[in-house]
Amino acid sequence: MKSQEPKDITHKKIAWTISNFSSLKTNTRHLSDVFMAGGCAWRLCIYKGRLGMKSLAIFLKAVKDSSLPQGWSINVACTFTVVNQLYSESSLKEDLELKFCENSKSWGYQSFMELTMLQNPYNGYILNDKCIIEVEFSKVSPIGMWALVPKDDDVAEFKDLGLIEKALVPLLEEACSWHPSLMDCKQKRSRKFTEWAFIALGRVLQFLKNKKWKDMNEKACEELQHLWEELEMSRLDLRWLEPLVKSALNMKGYAEKVETMKKLKQNLVVLEIEMNKAKEKLANAEESVEMIRKELVNAENDFEEKDLDTEIGYGKS
Known part of the structure; x- marks a missing residue:
């Protein structure tokens, strides 16, 4: 893989240009070169084809070096961006705010965006087989005894x-x-x-x-x-x-539980309305049945049943 060294754009925003993106091996880790932000060393990491070979994964990794003492930890707030090279307003962004430490040196997104969306040539995220990924830091705060x-x-x-x-x-x-x-x-x-x-x-x-x-x-x-x-x-x-x-x-x-309860309440209201309509329809049907039953009784009282196959005749019965 050929890729440009991550470029420090504004001392807070780093851009990593990945060339020959189509040749990247799928579901394989690809790392940027090391760059500095907030006095700490970092790498960007991507996987082309995570979660069933369908997604682009992006991670930020803290680089352990001699300047980090035992028990180090760093609070970080940053924004990942996959740059849309045709329509900048359509660039895809996601925020990250977490603590990096010895046991959690890497944080990011297993599914930052769908590969079908990323690799569609009409969408503008890949141009001339180049993909640009940015990370912009709003906070890099070492904490604990190592705090700056x-x-x-x-x-x-x-x-x-x-x-x-x-x-x-x-x-x-x-x-x-x-x-x-x-x-x-x-x-x-x-x-x-x-x-x-x-x-x-x-x-x-x-x-x-x-x-x-x-x-x-x-x-x-x-x-x-x-x-x-x-x-x-x-x-x-x-x-x-x-x-x-x-x-x-x-x-x-x-929030998910609230949404589930909201949907259940809505479903209950709909079912209760349908049930009341069904009850009303049943009550109307029962009333109709009773009315027809009475009409049938009256009709039977005024009705003399005859054998339709018997001759009418015209003499003495």
Whole structure:
């Protein structure tokens, strides 16, 4: 496979041009060269023919190198794009927001788009046998003890616990006023550890504050799960927060359940209407049957049955 080295377009957007796309082996991993974003090393990875040989799969992979210490993890928010080279407004985009770590170095989509759609020459996604895949980063945040130091303008001293992102400070102040036991942390741990612990707490609080129940789809639940697992390592007293986090995590699949219930209710209404119509029709039929039965009785009273095969005759009976 010939492919251009991933090109840094805007320091946040990387474009990977894959030449001779038609010659790629199906359901086989194809990797871009390594590129840097947010001070970390990455690769893009595609599979031409996943899920029954029908789909294009796209993944972002964190590259482990000597700069990543043991227990490393990175929060990433980015957007994948398969570029439409004829009609840019028809480029296909999908967002990704998750945590990369030693045990989860690769995230993406098993089925980003159908191959029939991708390879149709009239759709514009492949031109001159070239496919262009972009990844644009909106966040690359190493977390834990390896967290990069924010700019001075973005941090503030918080209760002698360390430098905390300014956006997290109001959330942490509120949490500490409600749960003073959180401050016990600084008596038992180093300043660096305490700083990391409260940043982890702040990020969970920020997530919960910025999300609505309806936002808790599978991707959001995975992101919260990663943030919560990191926070649990801080050994802060989190008994007050755990029920809310677990409740939010249990929202996974909630939208699908709501839709299922909605459809069941609609089906029930339709069936009840049909049943009421059937009952009304049955009642009308029973009324008609009773009416015809009475008419038959009256007709039988005025009717003298005769043997139609007997001669009428004309003499003495």
